[in-house]
Amino acid sequence: MEYLEIAVPNIDGEAAEAVCELFNRYGHGGAVMEAAAPAFDRVTVRTVIPADDQARREHIEMMLALIGKALPHGLPAPQFTRIGETDWATAWREHFQTIRIGRRFVIKPSWREYTPVEEDIVIEIDPGLAFGSGLHPTTRLCLEIFETMDWAGQELFDVGTGSGILSIAAAKLGARRIRAVDIDEVAVRVAQENFARNGLADNPSLVVETAVGSAVDAGGRRWPVVVANILANILLELMPHLAAATAADGRLVLSGMILEQEAEVTAAAAAQGLVVVDRRQEEDWVALVVQRKEA
Amino acid sequence: MAKKVKAVVKLQIQAGKATPAPPVGTALGPHQINIMAFCKEYNARTQNMAGTIVPVEITIFTDGTFSFVTKTPPASDMLRKAAGIEKGSGEPNRVKVGKVTRAQIREIAEVKMKDLNAKDIEGAMRQIEGSARSMGIIVED
Numbered sequence: 247m248e249y250l251e252i253a254v255p256n257i258d259g260e261a262a263e264a265v266c267e268l269f270n271r272y273g274h275g276g277a278v279m280e281a282a283a284p285a286f287d288r289v290t291v292r293t294v295i296p297a298d299d300q301a302r303r304e305h306i307e308m309m310l311a312l313i314g315k316a317l318p319h320g321l322p323a324p325q326f327t328r329i330g331e332t333d334w335a336t337a338w339r340e341h342f343q344t345i346r347i348g349r350r351f352v353i354k355p356s357w358r359e360y361t362p363v364e365e366d367i368v369i370e371i372d373p374g375l376a377f378g379s380g381l382h383p384t385t386r387l388c389l390e391i392f393e394t395m396d397w398a399g400q401e402l403f404d405v406g407t408g409s410g411i412l413s414i415a416a417a418k419l420g421a422r423r424i425r426a427v428d429i430d431e432v433a434v435r436v437a438q439e440n441f442a443r444n445g446l447a448d449n450p451s452l453v454v455e456t457a458v459g460s461a462v463d464a465g466g467r468r469w470p471v472v473v474a475n476i477l478a479n480i481l482l483e484l485m486p487h488l489a490a491a492t493a494a495d496g497r498l499v500l501s502g503m504i505l506e507q508e509a510e511v512t513a514a515a516a517a518q519g520l521v522v523v524d525r526r527q528e529e530d531w532v533a534l535v536v537q538r539k540e541a
Numbered sequence: 542m543a544k545k546v547k548a549v550v551k552l553q554i555q556a557g558k559a560t561p562a563p564p565v566g567t568a569l570g571p572h573q574i575n576i577m578a579f580c581k582e583y584n585a586r587t588q589n590m591a592g593t594i595v596p597v598e599i600t601i602f603t604d605g606t607f608s609f610v611t612k613t614p615p616a617s618d619m620l621r622k623a624a625g626i627e628k629g630s631g632e633p634n635r636v637k638v639g640k641v642t643r644a645q646i647r648e649i650a651e652v653k654m655k656d657l658n659a660k661d662i663e664g665a666m667r668q669i670e671g672s673a674r675s676m677g678i679i680v681e682d
Contacts, residue, residue, distance in 0.1 A: 249563045266553055267617055270594060271628060276554035278568040283547055294563040329563055342575070382578050479588050504585060 248297040249274070249329040252306060255290045255322055262289045264313045265321070269293035272306050297328055348390045351415065356443060367418045370443050371411050384501045387526045387533035388412050388475050391499055394524075395471070397421050403469035403491055405461045405484065406476040410437030414444045416471070417452055424452070425469070427459040434458050461487035468492060473499040475533075478507035482514050489518035494538060497523070501533035508532045545603040548572060553615065556587035556595040572601045579609070586611060594618045613656050616672040619649045630677025638677045646670055646680060 252273070254265050262279055269277035273293025281289045295302045307324065314321035344354045352368045354360045362368050392412070397419035404413045407426035417424055424446075428434050434456050441447050446454050457463055461474065461484040472492045474481055481488070481500055492498045498520060503511050505527070512522060515536045524535035550568050552559075559565055559580040569576050579599070587595045596612040617629065624639030643666075650657075650665035659665035670680050 247562075249567075251563065251567060267615070270553050270615070270618075273564070275560070275562060275564055276552060276594070278564045279551040279553075280568065281549045283545075286546075286549060289551075292564055292568065294567070329567060382581055384581070477585050477588055502585070 248331060249294040250297045250299075250303065251292055251294050251327045251329050252303070253290055253292045253325045253327070254310065255325060256288050257291065257321065258288065258319070261313075261317050261319070261321060262291050264317070265291040265310070268306065268309050268313065272302060272309070294329065347386050348393045350393060351389050353411070367415070369411060369414050369418065371409055371414070371440055383528040383531040384475050384533065385411060387528055387531065388473060388499055388501050389415055390526060391524060391533060391535055392416060392419060395419075395497075401470050403427075403464055403472045405472065405474040405488065405491075406433075406480070407437045407456070408433050408475070410440040412473050412475060413437070413454075414440060414446060417446050417449070417454070418444070421471075422452055423454075425455040425457070425465050427457045427461075427463050429458065429460055431458050460484065461491055464491035468494075468496065470496045471499070472496065473501075475499075475501040478503035478511055481511050485511075485514040485518055489515070489520055492520075492538075494540075496537070498536045499533065500536060501531075503532050503534075505530040505532055508534070546600055547603045548601045550599045550601065551596060551612075552599070553594050553596045554583075556590035556593050557584045559583040569599070572607070574599070574601065574607055579607075582609070583611070590614075593622075613653050616649060616653055616669050617676060619652070620669070620673050620676060620678055623649065624673075624678050626678075629675075633675050633677035636677055637679050640679045640681055641673060643680060643682050646673065 266277045266279060269291060274295050278292045279289045310321060310324055342355045344352060344358050344360050346352050350365055350367045352360060352362065352366050354368055354370050356370050360368060392415050397416060400421045401423040402413060402416040402421050404424065404426040407413055407428045410426055413424045413426045426437055438456055441454055446452060455465060469491055470493050472488055474484060474488055481503065488498055500511060519538055520536035521539050522534050523537045526533045552565060552568065561576040561580060566576050569579060583597055593614045595614060597609050598612060599607055599609040601607045620641060623641045623645045626639040630636045630638045646666050646669050650662055650669045653669065654662065654665050657665045657668055659668060673680050
């Protein structure tokens with residue numbers, strides 16, 4: 247979608263509050279106030295609207311004029327800038343570097359060069375609009391856990407695959423079957439692209455399935471390894487399904503929770519007969535590996 | 542030595558719904574912030590407040606690092622919810638669109654207290670009452 251950015255520059259706090267209220271109501275996806283050095287008491291307020299929504303633009307212009315009349319110093323004229331999709335979708339890429347995670351993983355964006363050294367496992371990832379760039383602690387914790395596991399001949403069910411980074415890591419470590427699901431169609435498409443980019447699609451000794459779906463869509467079987475790198479409230483909601491998808495002696499990797507949510511997630515796992523067998527923490531993010539008690 | 546602040550960006554967005562699309566992407570992209578990482582953090586920390594605007598203040602330092610804190614929802618958002626209305630009045634002097642009780646004003650003031658320039662709860666309540674009046678919401682005892 248193309249957007250039209252509407253900006254009211256260089257205004258004081260009182261005017262900014264009024265403009266923000268207007269932008270929250272009529273803008274698309276909220277309002278932004280920005281103050282830059284050295285004048286932190288003056289702000290620019292911005293919002294966006296769909297580029298072709300002329301009626302909304304006129305309405306906002308009219309309301310800004312009314313707000314300007316009510317303020318002691320008035321309002322400067324709004325500035326309009328058309329924003330093409332690629333402007334924002336790729337702007338951050340310039341700052342996305344090749345990074346090393348754990349002992350062996352090297353995460354490389356497709357637009358950067360890297361020459362691997364001995365034992366390196368290079369994952370080429372292009373996260374696009376889906377989560378899982380490898381930069382986030384939740385993903386890093388999962389990769390570190392994966393590195394400690396024996397993957398030869400293993401099978402992975404990846405719930406909330408995002409960019410597909412964890413499935414790719416498992417495949418590169420030796421897994422022979424992978425099922426990656428996400429409720430977001432964009433994520434599934436991006437994951438498929440990343441699988442192809444990393445040679446998963448044409449590996450004859452590997453079976454890869456992808457689907458738009460969640461933990462219930464386990465492909466009619468139970469899995470030796472299940473990973474869910476999502477958010478705590480979703481982990482809680484999915485726990486019965488995640489437990490059901492995990493084989494009797496299988497392991498379930500749970501990530502995406504902050505420290506204060508850990509107890510609740512552990513309790514929900516315990517309610518399904520799962521106990522914590524490994525725990526990792528980075529900053530206040532926590533990842534857990536759980537397993538059935540009898541296993 | 543304290544880090545030097547380059548810019549402060551405040552976003553007013555729906556709890557749990559930050560995406561890399563504008564206006565978030567256009568606001569944070571130029572500051573070299575990993576937008577995906579920010580969205581995930583914001584959504585994780587606000588997921589229990591769905592349906593509410595949770596402002597977030599992002600401080601960007603000259604060394605390229607950033608920190609952020611979430612703020613309390615705008616008074617107008619909380620007043621709309623308390624009065625059970627979609628939006629405030631276009632002509633607050635003449636057209637009244639809803640009512641709130643003084644007890645509701647106190648509840649909102651207590652939540653907003655830490656983000657307001659008020660000496661005590663009475664001062665905070667007066668500010669919230671002012672916002673209510675400017676939206677065409679009547680305050681009742």
